[in-house]
Amino acid sequence: MPFYSKILTLLLASVVSFTASAETIRVALGTQDTTINCAAGGLVIRELKLLEKHLPRTGKYENVTYDIQWKNFTSGAPLTNEMVAGKLDFGSMADFPGSFNGVAFQEAGKKSLFINVLSGSIKGSGNGIVVPASSQVQSLAELKGKTISVPFASTAHGVLLRAIRDQGWDPEKDVRIIAQAPEIAGSALKSNRIDAHANFVPFADLFPNRGFARKIFDGSQTNAPTFHGSLVDAAYAEKYPEIVVAYIQATLEANQLLAAEPEKYSELIEKVTGIEAEVNYLFHGPLGLQTRDLTWKPEYRQATQTAIDTLRSMKRTQSDLDAEKFITDKYVRAAFAASGIDYEAALKNYEQLPLTAKDHTTGVAITDTKRVAQIWVKDEPLVRHYSSPEAAFTALKALEEEGKAIRAVYAQAFDSGIKLLATQAWFVADEQGQLKAFLLKGQAEEHAAKAGGKVLDFPSANQQG
Incomplete structure (x- = not known):
């Protein structure tokens, strides 16, 4: 065989051998598209392919092929089931189902980690209780003895229980609480088959916007912090920490895009989910219902522990899950640093997304936002x-x-x-x-x-x- 032919044969063999040995890494992410304040951790990243932009490509990842898989869910419980089963690596959900995620992993002899916040409110706004549009009820106090539906084991369920206890009522005797998913509750509200419905983002505002319900309670009245965030399988994070950081970097970019152009991305969310842009803007626009915040504020850490304690009181678990070990900020801090953002400054910032605008009629800059x-x-x-x-x-x-x-x-x-x-x-x-x-x-x-x-x-x- 001629010399150059031998060299070519050897080169081709080495390429085949290298290709065969190149690693394929799965990045499987569970999202909740209709839970619109998870958008920065799922929908926006997926639709704009931001994860592909940030995934590591050097060092041990130089020749890696990424198998990116997205799966959408309407609530946190089925998402958790697939994470525990090893079918997903990441998931986004609220504090209550997120805590149940940690408990479920622990009971399966595994571990998950709560790695960052996506959107939240230290006051509790976002969750709410609505009544049929024709109802005469104006406040929670008028619902004693009535039937209230709620998605069980959701953050809204936790908010409802706290609100009932704040009234001095016994949730087992003074109200009738039934399990109902949002799509079923919508029909029940239209036909006046329930007295009230408690739900998470965005349904307590979506149903009134569609004209068949009226909001009579906002989670901010409980003054109990609530948030949505992202979780990862701890074993996956230990093996691929750079991928976890890359995911949060993508989240940071998505968050910045939402803050910079809320109308544009509210329209994108509507295009994907069918949830009206005007409702999305309630959350993602300036002075919105919740803050654009990825940091682990003390209030969100406490909300996680409260959710774990509530799960115990509901007899959903006997787990001794420790919120301080379940929550980790090392990945989000690394992502902030890699993105050139000051984590400590963000951690101290409790402000709503600011409004920088002029009055449309007068052209004068708006400086007082209390009556905007x-x-x-x-x-x-x-x-x-x-x-x-x-x-x-x-x-x-x-x-x-x-x-x-x-x-x-x-x-x-x-x-x-x-x-x-x-x-x-x-x-x-x-x-x-x-x-x-x-x-x-x-x-x-x-x-x-x-x-x-x-x-x-x-x-x-x-x-x-």
């Missing part, structure tokens, strides 16, 4: 901002006279600061005609009794504006 209102006009890519509800309502009348279709009107709750769908809110008009927004009629009445003013529903406040 916003209008999303159909076929306009950006939400319009106004310094007050009365300014927004004046603009709204002009838009309606022009025949413009309106997607949503937003207001900031004067007491809690959470973003509201203005059409669902109550307002107090003071002697100067200034309007302050509130989630509940009772909250508006209490403020009016203390500070003076007249309580108005949305149509009346809109007319006054």
Whole structure:
């Protein structure tokens, strides 16, 4: 055989041998697309292929082939089942099902790790209780003796139990709690077959936006922190720590995109999930219901321990899972460092996503956000901002006279600061005609009794504006 032919044969053999020995690493991720505040940990990463961008390609990963697998779930429990079974490496879910994930792993003789927060609220906003649109009920206190449905073992279930106990009620005797998934509850609310429904993001705001329910309780009234975050199989993390860091880097980039262009990515979430962009904007827009926060704040650590304790009280486990060992911040700290972001500064930041905007009518910069209102006009890519509800309502009348279709009107709750769908809110008009927004009629009445003013529903406040 000629010399060059021998060399070619040897080279080809070495290539075949190298290719055969190249490692394929699975990266299997469980998402909850319709749980929209998980978007930075799943949907946005997947749709924009951000994980592929950040996965390691050097050192021991130089010749690796990645087998990226995505699987969507409607809740955390089935996602956990597949993680425990070894079918998934990562998963995104709330504090309550996330804690159950840790418990399930432990009971299977394995271990999972809670690696970062995706979105949260130290006040508890995001979860909520709704009643049928035709119901006369205005507050949780009026539900004693009534039937309330909830997805069992969800964060909303934990919030509901805390809210009931805050009323001084016995959850076994004073209310009837039944298990119901969101899609079933929606039909039950429409047909008045249940008195109320408790649910997690986004259903307590989605159902009212669709017109067949009314929100009468927001999780912020419990003042109990809640969040969604990401978990990983601990054995996988030990074997591939660089992949875990890369995943969180992708999450950081997704989070930054959501913060920079909330309307654009609210539209993307609607395209994928069918959940209206105006509801997505409630969470992902400036001054949203929850913060854009990936750090392990003490309140979120405590929320995890509280969830574990609640699981025990519900007799869902006897596990001695320790939240401080279950939670790890080493991967998220490494991802922040690799992305050039100051973790300690983010850890200390409790602010909502800030609003930097000018009043759409006057062009004057908005500096006080306590009474901010916003209008999303159909076929306009950006939400319009106004310094007050009365300014927004004046603009709204002009838009309606022009025949413009309106997607949503937003207001900031004067007491809690959470973003509201203005059409669902109550307002107090003071002697100067200034309007302050509130989630509940009772909250508006209490403020009016203390500070003076007249309580108005949305149509009346809109007319006054």
